[in-house]
Amino acid sequence: MLAQLLSPPYLPFALAFVVMIGIGLIEAFGLGLGHLDLGADIDGDAHVGLLDWLGLSEDMPVLIWLTSLLACFTLVGLAIQQTAGSLAGSPLPWWMACAGAVVAAIPLNTVAANGLARVMPGFESTVVSADDLVRLRGTVLEGTARRDAPARTKVVDAHGQAHFILVEPHDASEAIAAGETVLVVRREGPVYFVLPERNTLLRSI
Template identity: 25%
Template sequence: MFTFFTADFNSAYSIALAIMLGLAMLEGVAMLIGLSLLSALDDLIPADLSVDSDAQITTPGLTSVLGWLGLNQLPLLIWLVLFLTSFGLTGVSVNYISLSTLDMLFPSSILFGFSFIFAVIFSKFWGRRLAKIFPKNESTAISSLDMQGLEARITVGVAKLNSSAEATCVDNYGQRHYVMVQPIEENQEFTAGTNVVLIEKQTNYWLVAKLN
């Protein structure tokens, strides 16, 4: 069985499972010394991952992708464990079944793509359910309301009425935030590269004005 797990055709999936076990062990050790990877890894995820479900987002960006994956609801460590476990077990299981029943292996590229897509869907589906048990820790140094008045730069899309664009800003603590923005005036449009000021926080986006 060990030879099967370490075979070349299972290397990607075995590595994924090994990383998963390593993360679990590191979290256990970190907890013994009063630390936690849950909070440390969450610092890698942009704060304020809110996606406006009502406004049209013309161009996909980092905010919408991470929000779709559920990383605004679940600690990154838990999501990684879900993804790596489902990815590794899917690849190993399919290889085992195909060898034992069909005496053949599926093409590695096809199986890798299938395992990856299945892991993403599995992590998104179960992550949203586990979010009720493992609420996401607040890792940002300031709240969303404290971001009022910060300068931001539009990175993806065109911001206009009922059409949010993605923007990035840095708070006084050096924490980077990715936010969705719309102009505060109806007749304005802000394209990528425009510098704006965060004026007022709405449910899922910020109203902004152009920085003079």
């Protein structure tokens, strides 16, 4: 059986099976590669519709989808070669079997991927952007924050994750000492500008 799988007519499907196992192990060990932002560079409903048609929705990790596609390609290819061997006495040339397997595997994988997406737990990200830290409170950890002399400050986001940022006072005449609580009001590049909580403007917030 192994010799048959390594023969030229079956070799593409054997390789697809090996790649499928490798990708499955990567996803199983949770290396964080499965979830990619497919919508970041996609513009237009036609592209989104194509992804939906392929079964590659926002809830489907890319590696899971690719593993499913490779499994469908492998199974269909083996079925084609086995059927050809039974009917014609020998399997098809590898390129002909691959072409047929691709044509059949894509719609089959769409059905499989849509089924997997319904049973898989939803993917939730706790990643926040730099601008999400604006309007949050933090504590100056060390140093005194002055204009053009930022101090290191700890800010905790809505997910409970701590972020350490450099802050300067919004009012150029102020100095904010270590231990003071501040409100982040804006950002310019890597530096955030803050108001100290003792500021009278914050008493009603």
